[in-house]
Amino acid sequence: MTIRPARPADAADLSGIHTASFEDGWSEQDFATWLARAEGIGMVAVRERETVAFGLALEAGADAELLTIATDPAQRRSGWGGQIFRALDAEASARGLERWILEVARNNVAAQRLYRSHGFVEIGVRKAYYKAGDGRVDALVMSRRVGRGIASG
Numbered sequence: 001m002t003i004r005p006a007r008p009a010d011a012a013d014l015s016g017i018h019t020a021s022f023e024d025g026w027s028e029q030d031f032a033t034w035l036a037r038a039e040g041i042g043m044v045a046v047r048e049r050e051t052v053a054f055g056l057a058l059e060a061g062a063d064a065e066l067l068t069i070a071t072d073p074a075q076r077r078s079g080w081g082g083q084i085f086r087a088l089d090a091e092a093s094a095r096g097l098e099r100w101i102l103e104v105a106r107n108n109v110a111a112q113r114l115y116r117s118h119g120f121v122e123i124g125v126r127k128a129y130y131k132a133g134d135g136r137v138d139a140l141v142m143s144r145r146v147g148r149g150i151a152s153g
Contacts, residue, residue: 001045001046001047001052002045002046002047003043003044003045003046003083003084003087004043004044004046005042005043005044005091006035006042006043006044006054006056007035007042008031008032008035008036010031010035010042010044010051010054011028011029011031011032011035012028012031013044013051013054014026014031014035014042014044014051014054014056014070015027015028015030015031017051017052017053017054017070017071017072018031018068018070020070020072020073021070021071021073022068022070023131023132023133024131026068031056034056034058034067035056037058039058039059039060040056040057040058040059041056041057041058041059041064041088041091041092041095042054042055042056042057043055043084043087043088043091044084045080045083045084047075050072051072052071052072052075052080053069053070053071053072053075053080053081053083053084054069054070054084055068055069055070055081055084055085055087055088056068056069057088057092057100059092059095059097062096062097062098062099063097063098063099063100063101064088064089064092064095064097064099064100064101064146065100065101065102066085066088066100066101066102067102069081069084069085069111069114076110081111081114082114082117082118085114085118086118089118089146089147092146092147093146093147097146098145098146099143099144099145099146100120100143100144100145100146101141101142101143102115102120102141102142102143103126103129103139103140103141103142104139104140104142105129105130105132105137105138105139105140106125106137106138106139106140107132107137112140112142115142118144119144119145119148120142120143120144121142121143121144122140122141122142123141123142123143124140124141125138125139125140125141126138126139126141
């Protein structure tokens with residue numbers, strides 16, 4: 001298994017995983033655009049030449065905004081999300097960023113568990129932020145310092 005920086009050529013693989021993971025999955029073009037940005041921070045996990053997980057963040061001033069982490073559905077609960085986050089955190093630290101910030105759907109319990117295990121704490125709520133089926137779901141806003149609170153597993 002290798003974790004390496006994501007590049008625009010990874011866009012199709014990342015879109016496939018994201019679309020399988022989220023109701024409003026991002027397109028290949030969405031990923032190509034994000035990955036081409038200098039302030040973008042992307043990491044992919046590759047196993048036997050197959051992309052199994054990825055994470056994407058954005059440098060925003062002194063903040064690192066976590067945009068998404070996704071794992072191929074067949075590979076979930078294998079620790080890929082944590083490994084991806086640690087790689088993103090190392091890059092954010094190398095860039096001199098100070099704070100992580102993210103939004104996560106209130107009903108995405110698995111993602112909340114991952115973020116809390118890596119030291120994130122809730123700092124706010126965005127009411128009805130995400131579309132969910134025929135309704136809306138709140139987003140929890142979470143934060144932590146870059147380079148701190150990293151779990152090993």
